[in-house]
Amino acid sequence: MPNVMIRKNDAGDLLFYVAKKDMEETISSVELDDSEQWGGAVELTDGSRWYIDPISPPPTFPTTLRFKRGDD
Amino acid sequence: MSALTREEAQALIQEVLEVYPEKAKKDRAKHLAVNDQSVEQSKKCIISNRKSLPGVMTVRGCAYAGSKGVVWGPIKDMVHISHGPVGCGAYSRAGRRNYYVGHTGVNTFGTMNFTSDFQEKDIVFGGDKKLDKLISEIETLFPLSKGISVQSECPIGLIGDDIEAVSKKKSKELNKPVVPVRCEGFRGVSQSLGHHIANDAIRDWVIGNRDGDESFQTGPYDVAVIGDYNIGGDAWSSRILLEEMGLRVVAQWSGDGTLSEMELTSKVKLNLIHCYRSMNYISRHMEEKYGIPWMEYNFFGPTKIAESLRKIAAFFDETIQANAEQVIAKYQAEYDAVIAKYRPRLEGKKVMLYVGGLRPRHVIGAYEDLGMEVVGTGYEFAHNDDYDRTIKEMGNATLLYDDITGYEFEEFVKKVKPDLIGSGIKEKYIFQKMGIPFRQMHSWDYSGPYHGYDGFAIFARDMDMTINNPCWKKLQAPWLQSSEQDATPQAASA
Ligand code: SF4
Numbered sequence: 373m374p375n376v377m378i379r380k381n382d383a384g385d386l387l388f389y390v391a392k393k394d395m396e397e398t399i400s401s402v403e404l405d406d407s408e409q410w411g412g413a414v415e416l417t418d419g420s421r422w423y424i425d426p427i428s429p430p431p432t433f434p435t436t437l438r439f440k441r442g443d444d
Numbered sequence: 445m446s447a448l449t450r451e452e453a454q455a456l457i458q459e460v461l462e463v464y465p466e467k468a469k470k471d472r473a474k475h476l477a478v479n480d481q482s483v484e485q486s487k488k489c490i491i492s493n494r495k496s497l498p499g500v501m502t503v504r505g506c507a508y509a510g511s512k513g514v515v516w517g518p519i520k521d522m523v524h525i526s527h528g529p530v531g532c533g534a535y536s537r538a539g540r541r542n543y544y545v546g547h548t549g550v551n552t553f554g555t556m557n558f559t560s561d562f563q564e565k566d567i568v569f570g571g572d573k574k575l576d577k578l579i580s581e582i583e584t585l586f587p588l589s590k591g592i593s594v595q596s597e598c599p600i601g602l603i604g605d606d607i608e609a610v611s612k613k614k615s616k617e618l619n620k621p622v623v624p625v626r627c628e629g630f631r632g633v634s635q636s637l638g639h640h641i642a643n644d645a646i647r648d649w650v651i652g653n654r655d656g657d658e659s660f661q662t663g664p665y666d667v668a669v670i671g672d673y674n675i676g677g678d679a680w681s682s683r684i685l686l687e688e689m690g691l692r693v694v695a696q697w698s699g700d701g702t703l704s705e706m707e708l709t710s711k712v713k714l715n716l717i718h719c720y721r722s723m724n725y726i727s728r729h730m731e732e733k734y735g736i737p738w739m740e741y742n743f744f745g746p747t748k749i750a751e752s753l754r755k756i757a758a759f760f761d762e763t764i765q766a767n768a769e770q771v772i773a774k775y776q777a778e779y780d781a782v783i784a785k786y787r788p789r790l791e792g793k794k795v796m797l798y799v800g801g802l803r804p805r806h807v808i809g810a811y812e813d814l815g816m817e818v819v820g821t822g823y824e825f826a827h828n829d830d831y832d833r834t835i836k837e838m839g840n841a842t843l844l845y846d847d848i849t850g851y852e853f854e855e856f857v858k859k860v861k862p863d864l865i866g867s868g869i870k871e872k873y874i875f876q877k878m879g880i881p882f883r884q885m886h887s888w889d890y891s892g893p894y895h896g897y898d899g900f901a902i903f904a905r906d907m908d909m910t911i912n913n914p915c916w917k918k919l920q921a922p923w924l925q926s927s928e929q930d931a932t933p934q935a936a937s938a
Contacts, residue, residue: 377728377732379728379731379732389728391640391725391728394493394640394827394828394829395828396828396829417485418485434728434731434732435732436732
């Protein structure tokens with residue numbers, strides 16, 4: 373369950389940054405992303421999948437959240 | 445010599461790898477690549493930030509070097525204790541040329557070496573008492589220091605000293621920040637982790653110090669310069685451009701910087717990052733905690749400077765944007781003259797770089813402004829995100845090499861035959877003896893600054909002075925020179 377910092381880049385995409393691993397990836401899809409809630413299954417451009425219980429109301433970015441690996 | 449084609453470059457890498465045993469070959473192959481601008485993510489072509497192989501010659505540093513030498517060391521009004529045996533601090537003292545103003549030994553301490561000089565008994569019985577005493581001594585001798593940082597060397601982590609407890613106690617006693625930094629040299633694969641640890645220490649012990657204190661008068665144009673270590677005066681020649689644009693530089697991290705500047709950084713409107721590698725961590729933290737956006741910029745060479753000034757100005761209102769144009773226009777005659785003078789002397793020359801931090805990609809623009817071409821570049825301690833940023837800057841079919849070994853570098857150079865190499869002190873004399881012009885690009889070979897318009901003039905002069913130096917033609921002994929080169933008339937035999 374790594375701590376992940378989510379922030380927006382200049383183009384408006386969400387970035388998924390794991391400080392411990394120094395890994396930064398663009399988020400390609402988020403299961404739930406509306407005015408009510410944000411979260412669920414999250415997929416990155418490198419194909420890896422992560423999960424977070426939906427947060428409501430949606431958080432403001434940048435912020436640090438705890439994610440689970442999607443495949444377990 | 446024309447540049448290599450993609451196939452030639454690939455073949456060269458294969459040829460160089462040939463001497464390694466199977467396992468090492470497999471490992472090193474991942475760190476060498478031929479640049480392809482169409483690749484979006486560098487991890488598809490090059491692997492970085494991995495442990496160096498035992499037995500190869502690497503020039504990497506340790507985490508202590510990253511923290512004490514790079515991030516903390518230049519903060520001039522603090523005393524930085526090299527905690528542990530004497531060597532680590534003594535041999536690295538003042539080597540980076542982080543310029544600062546102040547009276548050394550009175551209110552600034554940049555070039556001094558403070559160490560706890562561990563002896564056998566400290567290793568056996570622990571060094572916490574010694575550290576306690578040492579901090580008190582520092583306070584007596586240097587009462588104007590604004591704070592103290594404890595930079596751990598290897599033994600501290602090995603014997604399990606509790607430097608945090610000592611620091612807390614002394615901080616209370618002296619009423620000054622005393623910052624324990626767990627940057628023991630054995631942590632991580634290179635100095636890069638030391639940067640990260642140092643950033644985290646700043647986050648935990650410095651950044652929040654002025655939270656809730658509104659006494660500092662903020663302005664709409666407050667910025668901080670992050671990741672400029674003022675090598676040879678770099679930060680100064682950058683800062684004046686920002687100030688001429690109408691921005692107020694609240695803090696310099698960390699070249700010629702002070703503790704209070706760092707504490708005030710949480711109040712600025714924008715963080716400007718020069719060295720992304722060593723200080724992106726703290727910028728990300730400030731973005732999250734204080735909502736301060738950050739952006740990378742590049743002050744090497746007029747093309748990149750103008751690009752960066754415009755990008756910075758775009759964050760602010762029209763006055764600043766107009767000012768940015770004025771600044772660029774103001775210096776135009778100056779840098780046009782520099783290019784007119786040096787470009788004809790340097791046009792078409794090929795450069796190979798191997799440095800750390802930001803330079804392997806940032807200086808490319810400056811060389812291009814002089815008509816030169818960078819045909820190979822690499823980092824000592826980069827991560828994927830650095831190579832992501834490099835791929836776009838480098839031409840196709842140029843060489844990329846990560847944590848290159850002494851052997852690989854020499855072989856590449858023999859084949860590519862660059863006209864100039866820019867790298868560190870450990871490479872300098874090897875290549876000079878091979879007869880190749882060389883600039884030491886970590887501390888600018890005792891020159892500098894290279895940032896900003898003023899720096900560009902010095903940069904161009906230095907490159908010309910090195911490449912066109914007559915000494916390179918004198919490397920062969922006179923009796924080995926071929927007869928047509930040898931113009932000296934033979935003594936007539938009687
Ligand atoms: S690796 Fe350890 S002993 Fe060597 S310089 Fe770094 S801190 Fe000192």
